[in-house]
Amino acid sequence: MTQPIELSPRFPDAAPFLGRFLPRAKAAFWGLSASFCDLHAFLRHLFDTQWYGYLHATLDGQDAFVLIFEGRAVAAASGQNTADAALADLLNLFLAGAPLGAYVLERDIAHALSGVGSRAWKFNLTEDFTGLHVDATGASFYVSGAVLARLPVRLPYEGAFPAPLRPNTLILPKSLAGWAHQNYVLTLRGKDSLNPITTIHQQFRQQFGHGATAVLRAIAEGLTPAEYSLRSDAALHELEAVMSELVKGGFVRARS
Structure with a gap:
């Protein structure tokens, strides 16, 4: 039987559990700065390369952590928030001048x-x-019922953090990605593009493909x-490019 890997915590005194x-x-990347790094382009690179690991940004005593799975942000935490709001906190810290580090993890x-x-x-x-089980002796990383690794970080009580079978992608809030939360409607051209009996239907599929x-x-x-x-597990930055083409091509418009 394979012995569990003994891990060391990087942020043992961090307030957020994550x-x-x-x-x-x-560290795969270290000291990334908004002065020379486009964070959205960087996140797109992580998605394109199916990257696994975590991001950390810190500034003036404020920290934000984001877990990346298959190149997608799937968990996040900061001093005040978790999930989507904490992802926004990391972006805001980065834009305010916080250096960003990216650290590689094994998939499991x-x-x-x-x-x-x-x-x-x-x-x-x-x-x-599959998930994390923690008690007074430390944290155990489970995958399919087997202990893969242990970490000497304890809780005063026994608890577990079950992992989803397929982790969901986090979405930036409306304040940072307003276009994604906007309601859109199809134009007549867009409706025709979904109608198989129209000429534009085939043209649309050939030009934009199944995803669009x-x-x-x-x-x-x-x-x-x-x-x-959220429903399709599509990356938001990919949808942004698709939506831009659909709006520019006159297939959809923002609902007034």
Whole structure:
């Protein structure tokens, strides 16, 4: 039987649970700054390369942590927030001048961490449990019921952070990605693009592909890009490019 890997915490005194349970790992990128790095382009690079790891930004005593799984932000925490709002906190810190570090994790370690939120749950470990289990002896990283690694970070009580089978992608809030939360409607040209009997239907599919067609259908159903992103697990930066083309091509318009 393989012995669990012994990990060391990078931020053992961090207030957010996610930060506290992040292990020391090799820095893939260090000291990234808004003065020379476009964070959205960087996140797109992580997505394109199916990257696993975590991001950390700190400025004036404020910290934000974001877990990346398959190149997608799936968990985040800061001093005040978790999830989507904490992802926004990291972006705001970065834009305010905080240096950004990106640290590589193995896929299974990242998966086990993906369920860490604002509280630990009472949970009976099952034979196929994946996630983090913590008690007075430390934290154990489980994947499919097996202990993959241990971390000497404790809680005064026993609790678990179950990981989802497929972690959901975090979405930036409206204040930072207003276009994604905007309601759109199809124009006549957009409606024709979804009608198989029209000439423009085939032209649209050839030019934009299946992905853009799926976005058009979602808009026809009344979904915002953010809602479609959550439902389809599509990366928001990819949808931004698609929406830009659809608006520019006269297929959709913002609902007034």
